[in-house]
Amino acid sequence: MQVAPKPVRAQGRTQQERREKTRADLLEGMMSALIELGYARTTTGEITRRAGLTSGALQHHFPSREDLILALVDYQFEAVRAQLEIFANDNNAESDWKTFIELLRDIYAGRRYMAIWEIVMGTRADVHLHALLMQHRIQSQATLERLWSTVFKALIPDKRRRSDLMHFTLSTLRGSVFYNVIAPDAQFLERQKEMLFSVLEAEMCDREGTVSVSPIMIHP
Numbered sequence: 001m002q003v004a005p006k007p008v009r010a011q012g013r014t015q016q017e018r019r020e021k022t023r024a025d026l027l028e029g030m031m032s033a034l035i036e037l038g039y040a041r042t043t044t045g046e047i048t049r050r051a052g053l054t055s056g057a058l059q060h061h062f063p064s065r066e067d068l069i070l071a072l073v074d075y076q077f078e079a080v081r082a083q084l085e086i087f088a089n090d091n092n093a094e095s096d097w098k099t100f101i102e103l104l105r106d107i108y109a110g111r112r113y114m115a116i117w118e119i120v121m122g123t124r125a126d127v128h129l130h131a132l133l134m135q136h137r138i139q140s141q142a143t144l145e146r147l148w149s150t151v152f153k154a155l156i157p158d159k160r161r162r163s164d165l166m167h168f169t170l171s172t173l174r175g176s177v178f179y180n181v182i183a184p185d186a187q188f189l190e191r192q193k194e195m196l197f198s199v200l201e202a203e204m205c206d207r208e209g210t211v212s213v214s215p216i217m218i219h220p
Helices: 015-037 044-051 055-061 065-088 097-109 111-122 127-152 159-182 186-203
Strands: none
Touching (some): 015 111, 097 111, 097 127, 111 127
16 A cells, blocks of 8 residues: 655745844834934834834844944845846946936935935944944945946046046935935936936047047926
């Protein structure tokens, strides 16, 4: 008599997967609180409530507030890096550079980016933690510069000029975001974007080394 094989049980999450999900839930809870309440009112109790977890879970994964804040900054930047990496490594990235700029603009205009600014501004009085955040910023800027160069290396061959234009672009995009918070104006922001495109195009050289500028109409 043949014995029917036992049904194979569907495997649940591994311990590592459960750990990663718990960490992500806690970080998303903090992100949500920062966006809605600001840094000063983002308490550990509020974070665990939003995450649907206990204070013990928070303490286990992030023993200190410093650990939690640095983890959140890493978590958010990794999501941004992944988005930009996919685009930058696309074969059409160089010819589609305007879409890359628009992707950056969408990232900086997002509510999640404002949460990071809540942290940056809220930790200024903590000299040690603020220094760690600034160190993280230096590292993240290096990653952004690598991805920027992947898209713009052939378009803007001069390394220093290319780097300066990246920082100019990021400063412009960040400034537009804060301006929009104070005085929302979609048409103004669109004109600012077209002006930024015009500046970048004026800096671009073709493979023969001649300047390539595309005319852009900027309506008042």
